[in-house]
Amino acid sequence: QSALTQPASVSGSPGQSITISCTGTSSDVGGYDFVSWFQQHPGKAPKLIIFKVNNRPSGVPDRFSGSKSGTTASLTISGLQADDEAVYHCSSFTSTYSRVFGGGTKLTVL
Amino acid sequence: QVQLVQSGSVMKKPGASVKVSCKASGYSFTTHRLSWVRQVPGQGLEWMGYSNTNTGKSTVVQGFTGRFVFSFDTSVNTAYLQIISLQTEDTAVYYCARHHDPYDILTGPDYWGQGTLITVST
Numbered sequence: 001q002s003a004l005t006q007p008a009s010v011s012g013s014p015g016q017s018i019t020i021s022c023t024g025t026s027s028d029v030g031g032y033d034f035v036s037w038f039q040q041h042p043g044k045a046p047k048l049i050i051f052k053v054n055n056r057p058s059g060v061p062d063r064f065s066g067s068k069s070g071t072t073a074s075l076t077i078s079g080l081q082a083d084d085e086a087v088y089h090c091s092s093f094t095s096t097y098s099r100v101f102g103g104g105t106k107l108t109v110l
Numbered sequence: 111q112v113q114l115v116q117s118g119s120v121m122k123k124p125g126a127s128v129k130v131s132c133k134a135s136g137y138s139f140t141t142h143r144l145s146w147v148r149q150v151p152g153q154g155l156e157w158m159g160y161s162n163t164n165t166g167k168s169t170v171v172q173g174f175t176g177r178f179v180f181s182f183d184t185s186v187n188t189a190y191l192q193i194i195s196l197q198t199e200d201t202a203v204y205y206c207a208r209h210h211d212p213y214d215i216l217t218g219p220d221y222w223g224q225g226t227l228i229t230v231s232t
Binding site: 003032034036038045046047048051052057089091093097098099100101102103104 | 145147153154155156157159171205207210215217219220223224225
């Protein structure tokens, strides 16, 4: 199973909005609404911020939102804050009853 | 609250074996699948497979078959990852992660352990 495709890096200024894409195939992202997004700060474990494409766990601010169109899922962060600077990983369920991750996107808050 | 606590970082020589533990608390251990995820320093996350703590079956995905063994002990709510015949390229942080939905892996992981760094070096 090939990794999902994410941009290596994105950046934005405080208060702005950014979107991170996650492109897969019809066998993963395009075939199922089981896309998750994780935030990972340096030296820390990943933290779930979006599940089932657009659902937020309790405690995750509504500045984080997810969507999907075809084989591409997206994570949008609005009202960027300094603490949002982290690596963001997407993940999807696949047709082989497994899961696959993207390569990760480093978000820099300028 | 749900917690996954992993054993500490270790350094091993090539050819040795290592066993990482992941102790779960705050939920029914046999209800939720438990996955293992590898992260090579500076790289992304790789899903290694999962343990079905209800049926006893573990699934290791292609690329990790052979030297990577999952097991668990329901009497102590602990999952284990054993790596046999370590190679230098096994140097990575290994995470255990609980899946969100009971009895399935569809939704993906929600709670993660803190990670265990395995360093393989001569």
